[in-house]
Amino acid sequence: MARTKEQNEKMRNERKKMIMDAAVHLFSSKGFFATKIKDIAVEAQMAQGLVYHYYKSKDDVYYDVLHNAFEKMNEAVEGLKQLDVPAEKKIRMAIRELIKTIDISDNFNQTVRIIASATNSTAIPEKVKALLSENRDISYRIMAAIFEEGQRDGSVVGGDPYELAVAFWSFINGLAVYKATRLENFRMPSPEILYHTFLKTNEAISDT
Amino acid sequence: MARTKEQNEKMRNERKKMIMDAAVHLFSSKGFFATKIKDIAVEAQMAQGLVYHYYKSKDDVYYDVLHNAFEKMNEAVEGLKQLDVPAEKKIRMAIRELIKTIDISDNFNQTVRIIASATNSTAIPEKVKALLSENRDISYRIMAAIFEEGQRDGSVVGGDPYELAVAFWSFINGLAVYKATRLENFRMPSPEILYHTFLKTNEAISDT
DNA sequence: TAATATATTGAATGAAAGTTCAACCAATAT
DNA sequence: ATATTGGTTGAACTTTCATTCAATATATTA
Numbered sequence: 001m002a003r004t005k006e007q008n009e010k011m012r013n014e015r016k017k018m019i020m021d022a023a024v025h026l027f028s029s030k031g032f033f034a035t036k037i038k039d040i041a042v043e044a045q046m047a048q049g050l051v052y053h054y055y056k057s058k059d060d061v062y063y064d065v066l067h068n069a070f071e072k073m074n075e076a077v078e079g080l081k082q083l084d085v086p087a088e089k090k091i092r093m094a095i096r097e098l099i100k101t102i103d104i105s106d107n108f109n110q111t112v113r114i115i116a117s118a119t120n121s122t123a124i125p126e127k128v129k130a131l132l133s134e135n136r137d138i139s140y141r142i143m144a145a146i147f148e149e150g151q152r153d154g155s156v157v158g159g160d161p162y163e164l165a166v167a168f169w170s171f172i173n174g175l176a177v178y179k180a181t182r183l184e185n186f187r188m189p190s191p192e193i194l195y196h197t198f199l200k201t202n203e204a205i206s207d208t
Numbered sequence: 209m210a211r212t213k214e215q216n217e218k219m220r221n222e223r224k225k226m227i228m229d230a231a232v233h234l235f236s237s238k239g240f241f242a243t244k245i246k247d248i249a250v251e252a253q254m255a256q257g258l259v260y261h262y263y264k265s266k267d268d269v270y271y272d273v274l275h276n277a278f279e280k281m282n283e284a285v286e287g288l289k290q291l292d293v294p295a296e297k298k299i300r301m302a303i304r305e306l307i308k309t310i311d312i313s314d315n316f317n318q319t320v321r322i323i324a325s326a327t328n329s330t331a332i333p334e335k336v337k338a339l340l341s342e343n344r345d346i347s348y349r350i351m352a353a354i355f356e357e358g359q360r361d362g363s364v365v366g367g368d369p370y371e372l373a374v375a376f377w378s379f380i381n382g383l384a385v386y387k388a389t390r391l392e393n394f395r396m397p398s399p400e401i402l403y404h405t406f407l408k409t410n411e412a413i414s415d416t
Numbered sequence: 417t418a419a420t421a422t423a424t425t426g427a428a429t430g431a432a433a434g435t436t437c438a439a440c441c442a443a444t445a446t
Numbered sequence: 447a448t449a450t451t452g453g454t455t456g457a458a459c460t461t462t463c464a465t466t467c468a469a470t471a472t473a474t475t476a
Contacts, residue, residue, distance in 0.1 A: 011453075033241030034331030037434060047455045052435065117328055119389055120321065123242030157404060163397035166386055167379060174378020181327055189371035196365060197405040219423080245464060255425045257466080266464065417476100424471070434461080441454070446447100 016054050018044040023065050028110035029180070031117050032062055032124060059125040066118055066128060069111045070135040077139040080146070087150030088199060094143075095194045102176050103188045112176035140165045147198065157200055164198060171197075224262050226252040231273050236318035237388070239325050240270050240332060267333040274326055274336055277319045278343040285347045288354070295358030296407060302351075303402045310384050311396045320384035348373045355406065365408055372406060379405075 022043035026035040037058055041048040055061045080090055101108045118124055118132055143165040150156030156164070171194060179186060230251035234243040245266055249256040263269045288302055309316045326332055326340055351373040358364030364372070379402060387394060 015453085029329070030331035031239060031241065031329045033239065034329060036432090038432095048434090049436080049456065050454055053453070058434065113328065116385075117325075120325055120328070120385055121237070121239045121242060123238035157401075159398065159401055160395075163395075163401060166382070166397055167401050170379045170382020170386070171375055173382050174374065177324075177328055178374055178378065187368075187371075189374055190367065193365075193367055193371060193375050193405065197401065223423085244462090256464090257426065258424055260465065261423070419476080420474085422472085422474100425469085427467090427469100429466070430464095432461105432463085434459105436459070437457090439455085439457105442452090444450085446449080 012054070015046070015050070018046070019051060019054055019061065020065065020068065023061050024068075024107075024110050024114065027062060027065055028113045028117070032121070037061075059127060062125065063128050063131060066114060066131055069114045070131070070138075072108075072111050073115065074135065074138050077142045081142050086155065087146050087153060088155035088201070090146050091150060091156070091198055092191075092195065094146075095191045095198075098172050099175065099188060099191050099194075102172070102179055109176050109180055112173060113180060116173050116177065140169060143168050150199075155200060156198060168194075168198065220262070223254070223258075226254070227259060227262055227269065228273065228276065231269050232276075232315075232318050232322065235270060235273055236321045236325070240329070245269075267335060270333065271336055271339060274322060274339055277322045278339070278346075280316075280319050281323065282343065282346050285350045289350050294363065295354050295361060296363035296409070298354050299358060299364070299406055300399075300403060302354075303399045303406075306380050307383065307396060307399055307402075310380070310387055317384050317388055320381060321388060324381050324385065348377060351376055358407075363408055364406055376402075376406065 019040060022040045023035070026039050026043065030039075037051055038048055040061065041051050044051075051061070055064070077094075080094055083090055083093075085093075102112065115136070118128065119136060124132070140162065144161040147156050147161040147164045147168075151158065151161065175189065179188065227248060230248045231243070234247050234251065238247075245259055246256055248269065249259050252259075259269070263272070285302075288298055291298055291301075293301075310320065323344070326336065327344060332340070348370065352369040355364050355369040355372045355376075359366065359369065383397065387396065
């Protein structure tokens with residue numbers, strides 16, 4: 001044998017990560033069709049052919065990117081749901097953290113925009129479409145459940161909870177796109193607008 | 209001479225319109241890079257070569273599409289601004305009409321999504337980028353002005369008016385995408401959520 | 417009817433980009 | 447030291463697509 005299994009495994013993972021990082025960056029800013037395998041190879045500092053040693057096709061790279069994006073997003077929202085605090089607090093935290101994270105973390109910003117651009121096009125590969133329809137509703141449903149909980153304890157405004165979730169994610173989405181496309185003179189909106197949109201009480205209680 | 213100037217003009221315009229209609233439909237659902245000139249020609253029922261009799265390049269078709277989209281959008285928002293009614297009423301009308309129009313008019317839905325997808329990609333042609341940066345802020349600024357007016361007369365909630373505008377358009381945008389991608393079992397959100405987000409009074413006054 | 421100008425076609429062209437592959441390199445085990 | 451396994455390269459192959467173009471059709475005027 002040549003290298004040990006573990007070493008090869010490790011190399012593979014490091015290489016794959018370099019491809020992923022480049023792909024995430026490029027797919028999020030240029031979209032699937034405008035991103036070329038060559039671009040990814042250059043940014044990941046490897047020969048074009050090597051990408052195909054790790055991925056069967058461009059479609060597969062994209063699939064993996066989107067898969068990771070959903071994993072990250074769904075885990076975050078699932079974690080929020082599991083927290084042992086009242087719905088109102090969950091909602092405040094979600095708003096505050098999402099706004100902050102979009103502002104300071106390129107990575108999360110990219111995650112949001114990859115999902116957004118995949119959702120926006122009917123031309124993406126079939127496999128990716130399937131992934132999308134398995135995942136796109138998850139975070140909507142979870143937020144809807146949290147809003148519903150808050151309506152029962154009286155902290156959340158009225159209306160169909162799923163509609164509230166659509167509004168919620170629309171804001172977050174729009175914010176990520178806005179932030180990404182106006183790098184200069186951009187001020188992140190304060191969370192107050194969203195607190196007011198979804199919550200009945202408007203004071204900044206225990207806002208930690 | 210052959211045909212009269214006017215007849216040629218008219219034919220040109222009809223043909224151009226067929227190209228535009230096809231292009232709007234395809235660019236809005238698939239995006240710029242996934243849309244092929246062949247697709248446009250097929251949908252517009254003409255030979256591929258004929259597209260080039262009317263447009264210099266694919267970029268130019270896209271430019272024209274986006275140009276029309278901004279024209280439509282900016283006119284609508286400018287019209288709203290000009291109305292001789294209080295800010296609160298303008299805001300109610302905008303919310304109500306935008307939600308309704310996104311729901312029933314494919315055309316307007318496409319307009320919104322074309323602007324959104326152009327905004328989302330850094331890979332679009334240079335000429336289109338220029339058009340985008342000339343136009344993308346117009347409707348934001350107008351809505352911000354309306355919000356500011358409403359803040360002065362006490363009908364609109366506090367906060368930076370431009371941030372309110374960002375929130376406003378994020379929502380409209382998100383709604384258009386949501387509507388376009390979940391044709392089945394989709395219920396349009398009621399305007400109430402947005403009334404509550406931006407306006408201090410929450411009753412449905414003279415809501416015509 | 418012939419001449420002319422424009423619209424229209426679809427095949428040809430050429431460049432770009434996804435994918436494959438034969439050769440080369442690096443690291444370990446024998 | 448050599449053989450072996452798997453990583454790595456970049457050029458070759460192939461397909462797709464924007465764009466061009468020579469040929470054809472159509473409608474108007476003289």
